[in-house]
Amino acid sequence: MKKIAAIILSAVMLSTCIVCMTGCYDPTDEFVSDGDFVYYYMGNWHKWMGNTGEDSEDCYTIVGINEEGLKEKIYVPAYYNGKEVRYTYLEQRSPMGISGQFGLEAKGNVVYFPFSHCVKSTLYFVRDLCGDCYFTNCDDKYVSYACSFLYGYKRKGFCNPLFYDKYKQSLTENVTIEEISNYILRYRNKNDLKYSELQKANTSYMFNYGGAPNEGYFFINDFERGGKIEKTPYDPQREGYTFAGWYKEPECINVWNFEQDTLPAAEYDENGELIYTETKLYAKWETASDL
DSSP states (O other): OHHHHHHHHHHHHHHHHHHHHHHTOOGGGGOEEOSSEEEEEGGGGGGSTTOOSTTOOSSEEEEEEOGGGOOSEEEOOSEETTEEEEESEEEEEETTEEEEEEEOOOTTOEEEOOTTOOOOOOHHHHHHOOSOEEOOOOOHHHHHHHHHHHTTTTOEEEEOHHHHHHHHHHOOTTEEEEEETTTEEEEEETTOSOEEEEEEOSEEEEOOSTTOSGGGEEEEEOOOTTSOOOOOSSOOOOTTOEEEEEESSTTOOSBOOTTTOOOOOOOBOTTSOBOOOOEEEEEEEEOGGGO
């Protein structure tokens, strides 16, 4: 009995020490803001007790949004402080479990996720982000995260054609699928009347260099066919190069004039269904020797 009591007492003392040590580090002390968003540097992830550091990454996660950032259209930044922004959720952990949750709350807003972003489908995230979403990241793992995010929540998502194809393949036999004009996918759980839609966006902005991330896709958007399009809310980055504008072809011969150029007009097939077309804009890059 004495041995058992001693073991229990030791365990309690050890747990208390761990909790106290964990309490010495408060991640919110390292939250930083650019005015619109609040960030946490994932390289500090290892500071939590019980974490091996394997989840530490040289990137940022968004842990909040200020009132100034709550616009009708929210453009999640691709970069902050020279590093990628890859997440929009953070759990504050302790030996006793989750002690805090932080993330992007944007109920009803339209949200654009960048090429680097991993949409982690946590309950907190799903509950508080309810508007139309634009997904750019083509990585298989990220596509599956987005699948969980959209599934069964009456949401409409936009993506590039590569993402669309991977998404379609990821849907299970438990899902009822209706494909419209080969660019809109409507699906729902067979036991649920709620459905979601995924649609191919008609405008893609490409990194346009060999070995570019995300299969070359930097940003996507969807505009009225035959109408004008908008510049990206931020420019792509490439180490050792300066971004020099958007062009109509990979060779960067003809610059896209955002004041005059328009998307192709809508065309329909023999059944009156809209034919999907993707317009790609290509980034031009210059080095110091080019200037």
